[in-house]
Amino acid sequence: MENGFGFPIGGVAAFDPRRGGVVSPGGVGYDINCGVRLLRSGLTADALEGRLPGLMDRLAARIPAGLGRGYAGVGLRNVDIRRLLRGGAEWAVEVGLGEPEDLARIEDGGRLAGADPEAVSDRAIERGRDQVGTVGSGNHFIELGCVDAVYDAVAAEGLGLAPGTVTVLIHSGSRGLGHQVCDDFLPTMDRIAEYHGIRLPDPQLACAPLDTAAAQDYLGAMRAAANYAYVNRQVMAQRVREVFAERLGASAALALVYDVAHNIAKFERHRVDGEERELCVHRKGATRAFPPGHPALPGALQGLGQPVLLPGDMGRCSYVLLGTEGAFAETFGSCAHGAGRRLSRRQAKRAAAGRDLDAELAGQGVEVRASSRATVAEELSEAYKDIADVVDVVDRAGIGR
Numbered sequence: 001m002e003n004g005f006g007f008p009i010g011g012v013a014a015f016d017p018r019r020g021g022v023v024s025p026g027g028v029g030y031d032i033n034c035g036v037r038l039l040r041s042g043l044t045a046d047a048l049e050g051r052l053p054g055l056m057d058r059l060a061a062r063i064p065a066g067l068g069r070g071y072a073g074v075g076l077r078n079v080d081i082r083r084l085l086r087g088g089a090e091w092a093v094e095v096g097l098g099e100p101e102d103l104a105r106i107e108d109g110g111r112l113a114g115a116d117p118e119a120v121s122d123r124a125i126e127r128g129r130d131q132v133g134t135v136g137s138g139n140h141f142i143e144l145g146c147v148d149a150v151y152d153a154v155a156a157e158g159l160g161l162a163p164g165t166v167t168v169l170i171h172s173g174s175r176g177l178g179h180q181v182c183d184d185f186l187p188t189m190d191r192i193a194e195y196h197g198i199r200l201p202d203p204q205l206a207c208a209p210l211d212t213a214a215a216q217d218y219l220g221a222m223r224a225a226a227n228y229a230y231v232n233r234q235v236m237a238q239r240v241r242e243v244f245a246e247r248l249g250a251s252a253a254l255a256l257v258y259d260v261a262h263n264i265a266k267f268e269r270h271r272v273d274g275e276e277r278e279l280c281v282h283r284k285g286a287t288r289a290f291p292p293g294h295p296a297l298p299g300a301l302q303g304l305g306q307p308v309l310l311p312g313d314m315g316r317c318s319y320v321l322l323g324t325e326g327a328f329a330e331t332f333g334s335c336a337h338g339a340g341r342r343l344s345r346r347q348a349k350r351a352a353a354g355r356d357l358d359a360e361l362a363g364q365g366v367e368v369r370a371s372s373r374a375t376v377a378e379e380l381s382e383a384y385k386d387i388a389d390v391v392d393v394v395d396r397a398g399i400g401r
């Protein structure tokens, strides 16, 4: 786990509503439903030989990135926003942004039920209006890659990830809308916690008992923001598909492998002290990792388990794992969500001073388009732990394989 405001990043907490359990915006995080989506093509890496720079330029032109950088061509009237917040990726597919088959490959089918657009403030809606289909700033990214190594041939085949397969990994969340939802609810929760005599060492641990109106309002708004994030990743995936088709032709069609949330709270059934209970599971910087046979998984993944996507960093690999019984028994069906930072952004910028990062990355076969050079410095490969070490720990702990 890393430091974080309130809950540590990598934290998982489950609360029982029938035993005074709470919901906490700080247990979800500011970027509600930040998550990762993996697509695979029918191409192998050699098909991109000499075409990568043009492809990347086109992607950068079609999909805005950077702080507050907006409009991606999805014009939203108030009525559309409300539909989007309720319907998530289902809404996106209905309006032609994606394929119906995508939905089964998104956690929650791309839609959290119980979203309440009325609980989302006007300010949050304004912040999100023009940001659907945008990457955002910091370490959010769209990354082209290819399958470099396979550790379980049957699983890789089941996921369509043969060696060399060209992949697209998307990391982004609910942009300004989700951030504003978190900001809006923290002071309310602080007051409610105080009223209920819950003493907090950190204001970002503010929470409310699940049976209060404030908790229900937050859950409604949080689910709406989560649906916004599913749409955001869906729209970006659609733009990537369009660019691939335009530049590489029909054989470049991209199928969705899976889309996971790593900042979210939801009700799930788990066994505690020998009893199955419905719990409000918070995951902040943690990925759901359900085992084979879990009813939440679509038919095609029943025998494999849920794909767990662990991005690494700009200069190293990312991993696809599968959820396990161990995770279900030990961690409320949860696993890590990435490598985690080793250096703060400021330390990373200091470490990058005077270096030609583009040349260094090019030497590793990595080409970058970024909204600013400062972002590249902050996101330096060595600013992160080695994802291979994280995966080794997760695998040995039995919470992902």
Ligand SMILES: Nc1nc2c(ncn2[C@@H]2O[C@H](COP(=O)(O)O)[C@@H](O)[C@H]2O)c(=O)[nH]1
Binding pocket: 009, 034, 139, 140, 141, 143, 169, 171, 262, 285, 311, 312, 313, 314, 317, 318, 337, 338, 339, 340, 341, 379, 384, 387
């Ligand atoms: N494959 C890449 N992974 C990256 C990159 N930058 C960061 N990361 C990883 O993402 C996780 C998730 O971050 P969080 O903001 O949700 O906590 C992080 O821990 C890194 O492992 C990248 O450019 N490419």
Ligand SMILES: [Mn+2]
Binding pocket: 034, 035, 171, 172, 262
């Ligand atoms: Mn994230």
Ligand SMILES: [Mn+2]
Binding pocket: 031, 034, 035, 140, 172, 173
């Ligand atoms: Mn995020």
